[in-house]
Amino acid sequence: MGDAVFSALADARRRRILELLGERERSAGEIAGAFDVSWPAISRHLRLLREAGLVRERKDGRERLYTLERARLRDVLGSWVAAFDLMWAENLESLKREVEKTP
Numbered sequence: 001m002g003d004a005v006f007s008a009l010a011d012a013r014r015r016r017i018l019e020l021l022g023e024r025e026r027s028a029g030e031i032a033g034a035f036d037v038s039w040p041a042i043s044r045h046l047r048l049l050r051e052a053g054l055v056r057e058r059k060d061g062r063e064r065l066y067t068l069e070r071a072r073l074r075d076v077l078g079s080w081v082a083a084f085d086l087m088w089a090e091n092l093e094s095l096k097r098e099v100e101k102t103p
Contacts (some may be wrong), residue, residue, distance in 0.1 A: 005076040008052040013037070014045050021055060021068035028064045 008014050017031055032042040046066060049055040053072045058065050 004052040005054060005073070008048050008054055011045070013042075014049055017045060017049060017066075018054060018068060018073075021066055022070075025065050025067045028066065031066065
């Protein structure tokens with residue numbers, strides 16, 4: 001589940017799309033207008049972000065509007081950081097035991 005998020009975040013254009021959506025909801029056309037790439041390329045980026053659960057799409061008439069899924073981003077990144085926190089806590093505890101053993 002988290003792998004899809006990190007895969008989506010690996011691309012600079014997708015990160016830029018998330019930044020744009022962090023400001024406000026945007027139409028697909030508005031997002032595409034911010035890039036100098038083809039519409040199909042932007043469509044693929046949006047699909048990957050949607051499949052990773054990072055953006056939500058809704059239709060308003062003929063427009064597709066996209067919104068950043070902040071909670072999903074926080075959950076995945078938070079759990080990833082927490083794993084490192086646990087690793088460091090275990091390593092520091094191990095180091096403390098070693099240091100305390102020495103005379």
